[in-house]
Amino acid sequence: HLIIPRLKEVFHDSFRIGAAVNDFTLETREEVLAKHFNSLTAENSMKFVSIQEEEGVFDFSEGNRIVAFAKANDMVVRGHTLVWHNQTPEWVFYTDKDKTTLASKELLLERMTTHIQTVMKHYEDSILCWDVVNEAIEDKEGMRLRESLWYKIMGEDFIDQAFRIAHAANPKAQLFYNDYNESTPEKVEKIYTTVKGMLERGVPVHGIGLQCHWNLNNPSLTDIEQAIEKYASLGVRLHITEMDVSVFDFEDRRTDLLRPTEEQLELQAKRYEAFFKIFRAHSDVIDSVTFWGVDDAYTWLDGFPVPDRKNWPFLLDEKSEPKPAFWRVVNTL
């Protein structure tokens, strides 16, 4: 009988192993969560729209369930996320129900403050780190910051403001800037410049979250390692926050696969092995590696970016059994 090692024990001396959870995985994957993971992130439950869909009405019920599960199983919780352009209700940015008039800078700042303070105080004793601002940087050449409504109304200062408010709400919390395409050289430069500026202005930012939504060919290992080293040179902590490795390339639009091919699984295993070698080589700055899900039964990549297409991006298969990638990762030791 083959003994399956626990990921959290294998990497105990390097970093925490996390999973993003939702109602489905929390209810059906209790055992595998307790076995392999020592950190949880809410896939959606702690986003602005989930907590404060209506102004002044706060609903912490889903988030509380995650926190309770984490406490019962000796896990930490990463808070995700306070200020983002997605999954934020429209009322936040307008003065009226018809959304004809944009909120003033002052009003938006007031709403940002209320939200951050209320959420961070509610989870003061249970959440040690927060993705305070998510995906504020532009992917396309030219602009550094994304032209979100946060940016349009408050100006580039909205990022500093969010971190200052968060720090005042809970000075013990570790505060992260989180983004995707985090290993693409041009975007690395912009993320680096943004966080460097914050540090120079004395803004309380303690870490960078690397989402790491990757696939079989992108990004390159060189780009990943250079990104990690560049961010680490700022003296901040690094978290891998949303890892998954799609079995499809960007160009691959196939929709007819019922299960992953041997070839895809083998390539995926090689990629995962190389990624974890890099993570382990930088475990002095990387505190946690979180997957954006638990096992292949459910992933947000089912149907994204190609509709009606299943994906298999994790180390555990649809029945939570180890895949080739699992064994390679475990053997990077």
Ligand code: XIL
């Ligand atoms: C995704 C969730 O997984 C989906 O269920 C939801 O419909 C959309 O958001 N970057 C992030 C995450 O920071 O919050 C996103 O999560 C995935 C991309």
